[in-house]
Amino acid sequence: MARSGPRRSGARRTASRPQRRASGPEDLISVLARAVRAVEVAVEHGRVTPAVRTRFQAVAVLVREEHARVQGEQTGAQGRRANQLKRLDGIATILAKTAVRDSKLLALLSEDAAVSDAVTSSMHVMLKSAGIEPAVVQEAVPTEPAEVPAGSERRVVPQSVATRQLTTSFLAPDFSAARPDSVGPRRLAGWELLKPLFTSFERADSGAPACMALPAPAAVRGLGDQELMPHQARLVAAAAAGHRTFLLADEPGLGKTAQALLAAQAANAYPLLVVVPSVVKINWVREVGLWTPNRSVTAVYGDGETVDGYADIVVVNYEVLDRHVGWFGTFGFRGMVVDEAHFIKNMNSQRSRHVLELSKRIRSGPARPLLMALTGTPLINDIDDFRAIWRFLGWIDETEPLADLMASLESVGLTPADPGFSSAARQCVIDLGIVRRRKVDVVADIPARRTADVPVELDEKLARSISAAERDLARRMVDQYETALANRRTGIVDGIDHELVRKVAASEQKDTSSTTGENVFGMMRRIGQAKAGLAADYTAQLARSAGKVVFFARHVDVLDVAEEVFAKQGMRFSSIRGGQTPLSRQRNIDAFVNDSEVVIAVCSLTAAGVGLNLQVASNVVLAELSWTDAEQTQAIDRSHRIGQTEPVTAWRIIAARTIDSRIAELIDSKAGLAARALDGSDEDVWSSADVQHEALVALLTDALSTRHAT
Template identity: 75%
Template structure:
């Protein structure tokens, strides 16, 4: 149900009622101390059960304290703003710590099971901070103790029932190819680096797509009609191909292709690993494209799943607790959606995905393995490694299986001039499929990104520009100190290598500090300042051009926009990361189906993937992403199959601030995927992140302006 102002799904949580303040304690200070302890433990690689408990307790208290501060009518605006800023600092450390060990992400989800130890620790932390929690009602003791299981590992009862119903089910070991390709000509050569480099060289303008057969039919089993490019991939599966990096541009129907590929390969049961925000949508799509196949979704500990279903959908965030039984379940196919999520091979979710892929390949002859992503390269060509390993094309050190065999048959080594195009072709033939909208779906109208510079006037604008000058002066001082301490290797003019080191040091400080102005807090302040201007423009679009999708990164920017829409009497839906799957889908449906719901207010991270919002042809990007890929994903929620009008994304950019520089850097990154996959001659931008490059530019400009 859509909301105007603060409706059912978007109502702010009320302040927690199970605590009362007995003295002027500081809960946030206690949270900051605790989160630093968790961060240090994760950095040391000592993530014990006690550390996990503390992480969950901090997450619970951050939410409660945020709700209490928001609801405290006696608190002044200045005090509330200061407390929320401090609390956001704790939340930032919490999120960055979870990125280091993604097994912790599950504790932040709505359906996370809160342990008794975590509840006890929250009460202890409140008392330490000067807050006395109201005693909770005792919970009845369990009549029978639960059997011991490995940490955070569960086995749903319906899975046990399936295993009992099939007691003689054995792995298909006989069908597994036992051949091992021993390098001959290529023995002793390092090959992974040259293989990755072969994609940077772009193959003389050739696009990265394997040869696909002509489709035999454009009809799906459920009677729905396929587009020719979708039917081509299904035909390739029907002819025997089993591994795919499906990198079609967003909006070309990768979900349908994966489901129908599983049908063509009879790859059931099928495991589908997805981001949390799209797992409900996957179940819906399965009902549309393969209605005769039962699909089930794992939530939390999986108590509600159907162990006898053909399609099992699980999100990355809870994969850690299910990886044990999943590996032994007998899956004959595995699909990884938004596969760029596994690009960091040191993350826990990447390791779980790779482990499951290896176990499935060991048990099943020629399983169907599909990596789906419209943006396989976020920052660097190295992002390919984890995806290729998931598909079984490489291991940690070298190409394996059919890829190694193909490289040997090429008769070339990395010392030969023709090796790179030949190697690139060998990889592509293993199953790289990349189609562009302009080539295979000409009926999808064009899209464009239009920048709308806005002036930040008044005290807020002056404060932001002053903060930017202070940041530049701080980096200049650090640069000059480093330069003064040098005794040799002086360079004429600006030392750009030193500039980059100073910017890197500043970025490191910004990532670990919760006080003072830095690039992250500055960008957030700019987003807050732009919020009412962006909302006003979205409201104008909605009145004149129809439905609008409004994207923002931060909750407070979404809140400010929604308040603007409510005051102007504009109905809207809110799509956020802290909603349940049911609430999120209800708001999506309201925007798509209700003609009176004019605007969808979306979280850039929570709603930027997996949603179909093609009822709107205008998008407002109120805040900038740090990557072109994230921005593209957001735009392609509307620019996809089913869109009838040209799509315009309106980027709101704060003129004369670092915001404008960030927009330029984001655009410079756009050439990476184009060159590696689409055969573009455009140069690949540096893989260094946009935050670093923005600081480099800020410091360089400041040094250039110095007398």
């Protein structure tokens, strides 16, 4: 038998020389089993001497080498080799479990651990006991140290994860059914395809389908005491039938978490990685217990000291993802869920790069992993927000469609130059796994939701100050407009030049830190501060007459003022905002949900606008306006969701006769970006930047109209 000797620290390596196996009383695996049991007993009794550590490492190195030799054998009975590998895996498991008791032993399990002369001598004794002549070693050629990847200094490997990996380190991954990310040259080779694909969503026809065909709902096993609704069961049935990529874009409140967990169970996609915003991490752990109680779950905090390396489901928040990307990529995940997937829309952000890196690693591993992107608002700013999500799902890469999408486009038989390509291409993408359902379509028994505006008169002094700031802003833009007009030599138009108006508004919009006066962002914040006490008073009145109320605001000082008002009026409240620890946040949520005396939840729009179930309240107060309909809807849907039994009313507090009213009208006039791209609406596609721009355009146009009229 040929065997290589151990790798030595410093300057030695083994010679490639065949060895002779002599007859011995035991085979090598029996020798190793006896040695590892002796080490195990010593560690259990606290006698971890240098000699014990030496024997421990000698066993580890020989197990690794013997495993590689048996796997590489081309002769001999398959059953015999399988039995040998099983015995070696048993020894490896004992080594790993023993190492957990002593961190010094854990370090010795690494393949890069230095092998001392004492370890080499111990290995030789074991080999000879099995009748194997050890190899002769010779001096090694020094090698350059491996380059450390950028950013790896922050990466960690929790001890329990290292233990789990060591127990399975001898199992070769199965790549037999892995699918390629690209296809060979075909008819569409050379065509620019990504831009037409995005455009096909941006310009979708009214009533165009926005959801893949889903099978009829089937009975789902393994549930806790929860009951699936039909629309949820249909997605789970698709996963059970073999579908493996989903952009689950159901409207907020339709139970995306449950669908993801049960789809993973149907696809047996374990271990499963779930990447979430920090504010919903505890909630995901709870949902696992509700929907798949037969599966173990662990949450990653900080450096992962409390991680259970043997859990079926690993939940991690975006903020600490960078520390754990290394071991996530080698853990053997068979599924990955990204919650609030619009968080990865910025392709240059660290969180996006890490999510895409992990997706690629998982797709290159075991056959057909389950990949799910969950978001009720997949599009916020523009149609390009799709790009990162599609890349995560393995539908496209930086420049072109990947294998599945390309094959589907090829089957259409059209090119981007042909009529009908756009609608056909859009359907190809949808069929890969876009699932979009609206409450009005699938949950008829959810009570209605309405938005009601509550105009308030600001304090006279504050109102005058804000009106003056608006006039200053309008005057500044008028001056810019007239200066540009005076410098123009051609293209002068009668009346107001609306194209120039839009350019001036865009210029002011970019100036978020103007030194010449208050900009629209600062003005909206000041309006929010001015409304804070009035909004809090209205909320307290609602709570006294109608029960629990959710109060939303954007800025910390508005939240602070509201809480002061509630405290003075003797109203008990829970505070749910950024900067809280997960446990503190969850305690506050539980208090609002479960304690009848806690009647108000004071929530940050950015920190509590997603992932919470506050259906115990049917009244929502929006003390400050969002910049988008999507953000406003997300907040309202904390209460308007499955399980709600009362009609939900969102009360928007609007500062009368200010730009606040104008922005509310702009938001209401547009249904949001997802309307056209996913819901087949004829509504124009607007983003938050558009709302800001149109507010400035309207302000400047009114000022110019007044000036021209006089």
